[in-house]
Amino acid sequence: MWRRTSEYVVDDLCHCGRNSIVKTSWTNLNPGRRYKACTKFREVGGCHYFSWIDSPMCSRAQQIIPGLLKRxxxxxxxxxxxxxxxxxxxxxxxxxxxxxxKKRSRDRWMWTVLVLSWIVVYLMM
Structure with missing residues (x-):
């Protein structure tokens, strides 16, 4: 299956027959530039299918975008x-x-004991 993207015809299947996937490059030379690659791209013994979707960035964008990404x-x-x-x-x-x-609970317990002790003392008199 073929489709036209950013002025380039891109094949949806890689050389080994697998579906290719769209990725975005975040390198300093190609920040934000999309490409298609095999799912096994850059693996040992993997497929070497790679194709840019977007056209190259202008030099100004190549200078500005990495700084923005760092920020x-x-x-x-x-x-x-x-x-x-x-x-x-x-x-x-x-x-x-x-x-x-815990402190409030301990304080309530102490007040209860104090009041009960005073009641006992009063009743004993």
């Missing part, structure tokens, strides 16, 4: 770190809440 990755890493910090803080808050519940 996005940097921000994604910061988000992951912040999520880890938030989780640690939530764990600390949960631990403190549990300690506070």
């Amino acid at each position: 996005i990755n940097k921000h994604d890493n910061e988000v992951v770190k912040l999520k880890d910090e938030v989780q640690k803080l939530e764990d600390v808050v949960e631990k403190l809440e549990n300690e506070l519940k």
Whole structure:
């Protein structure tokens, strides 16, 4: 089966008869450029079917896109770190809440014992 994509005719089957898959390149030379390849492409003894779908990027895009990708990755890493910090803080808050519940329970028990002891002392008089 043939189809026309981005001005190029692309074969849907690779040389070994398997269906080819569409992938996106994120290298510095071809950022965001789509290509078709065999599912066994770049494997030992695999098929060497490879075909670009998109036309080459202009030099300006090749300069700008990698920098933008680095920024996005940097921000994604910061988000992951912040999520880890938030989780640690939530764990600390949960631990403190549990300690506070235990302390309140102990305080109620102590007040109950104190009141009962005063009632006993009053009744003994």
